Amino acid sequence: MSQIQNLSEKVKEFLSYETGQKHTWCSGCGNYGILNSITRALVLEGYKPHQVALTFDIGCSGNASDKIMTNTFHGLHGRVIPLASGMALANQNMPIIAMAGDGATLSEGINHFIHGIRNNYNMVFILHNNENYGLTTGQASAATRVGRNMNGTPNGAFLEPINACQLALNCNPSFVARSFSGDTEQLTSLIQKGLQHKGFAFIEVFQSCPTYNKQTTDSWYNEMLKDIKNIEGYDRANISTAREIVEKKDFLATGLLYENKEKLDYNDMQTYRNVNSNPVDEVKQKDISEIIKSFQ
Numbered sequence: 001m002s003q004i005q006n007l008s009e010k011v012k013e014f015l016s017y018e019t020g021q022k023h024t025w026c027s028g029c030g031n032y033g034i035l036n037s038i039t040r041a042l043v044l045e046g047y048k049p050h051q052v053a054l055t056f057d058i059g060c061s062g063n064a065s066d067k068i069m070t071n072t073f074h075g076l077h078g079r080v081i082p083l084a085s086g087m088a089l090a091n092q093n094m095p096i097i098a099m100a101g102d103g104a105t106l107s108e109g110i111n112h113f114i115h116g117i118r119n120n121y122n123m124v125f126i127l128h129n130n131e132n133y134g135l136t137t138g139q140a141s142a143a144t145r146v147g148r149n150m151n152g153t154p155n156g157a158f159l160e161p162i163n164a165c166q167l168a169l170n171c172n173p174s175f176v177a178r179s180f181s182g183d184t185e186q187l188t189s190l191i192q193k194g195l196q197h198k199g200f201a202f203i204e205v206f207q208s209c210p211t212y213n214k215q216t217t218d219s220w221y222n223e224m225l226k227d228i229k230n231i232e233g234y235d236r237a238n239i240s241t242a243r244e245i246v247e248k249k250d251f252l253a254t255g256l257l258y259e260n261k262e263k264l265d266y267n268d269m270q271t272y273r274n275v276n277s278n279p280v281d282e283v284k285q286k287d288i289s290e291i292i293k294s295f296q
């Protein structure tokens with residue numbers, strides 16, 4: 001009985017994240033699954049809607065910004081990581097989740113992706129990888145596989161795609177994970193681990209895009225995905241092993257692929273500061289009247 005009561009409490013908490021806004025994604029879009037897993041992870045970690053902040057990029061993934069009842073900010077294309085970094089600096093105890101498409105992450109905002117990892121800002125960053133520019137109707141992105149017929153490249157994409165996990169693993173990361181929008185159990189648990197992690201938790205999520213990416217379907221993914229739980233002796237503390245596994249062409253490894261618990265997050269790296277204080281308060285405490293006078 002108490003378990004059922006507990007369950008219904010969790011369901012109520014889950015529903016408290018709903019906004020009632022109409023969904024505009026295509027039917028079968030992976031974004032439904034990702035939003036579901038994010039909400040589940042927040043509820044299971046015990047967060048109430050007002051205790052967390054989510055930042056959204058431009059694109060189909062960004063259209064979730066009014067579908068979840070919490071502190072949200074919908075920014076410019078490719079700029080979601082700087083937004084989230086600012087939030088993470090100003091609210092050091094607030095969990096921050098940032099998310100963006102593969103276009104935003106691997107083209108418009110690739111610089112922010114690299115520096116977000118390097119700085120190890122405290123956030124979960126979810127890459128919605130549908131392997132195309134979805135909202136602008138299906139052009140090839142830097143993640144589109146060679147040979148895929150897209151709008152703008154009807155004879156097939158011809159550039160080698162950027163492998164997001166490979167890139168991340170070459171930036172001295174602290175947390176690199178990969179999952180699939182249809183695997184609610186795995187994705188929810190990875191987001192929970194990301195929320196518990198101190199630093200930049202990168203989660204790449206493969207998502208099907210039934211409207212524009214006809215060849216990278218749910219069944220194609222289901223054949224290609226391999227949970228590292230099923231790889232005997234996999235050592236997620238070994239970066240060489242992680243680099244090797246994300247380069248495999250015959251399968252796509254999923255799970256928490258790499259974790260470095262020793263790497264300090266951005267706040268803890270600054271040993272000269274009182275890391276427990278809010279940087280906004282730090283600025284407020286400074287007397288800047290002399291500086292202002294010098295401009296008068």
Ligand SMILES: Cc1ncc(C[n+]2csc(CCOP(=O)(O)OP(=O)(O)O)c2C)c(N)n1
Nearest residue numbers: 059060061077101102103104132133134135
């Ligand atoms: C700086 C900038 N460049 C281009 C655009 C136009 N634009 C809007 S949405 C979009 C596609 C987004 O693709 P992606 O980031 O992969 O997200 P998805 O829609 O696939 O989720 C583009 C190119 C823009 N709004 N701003």
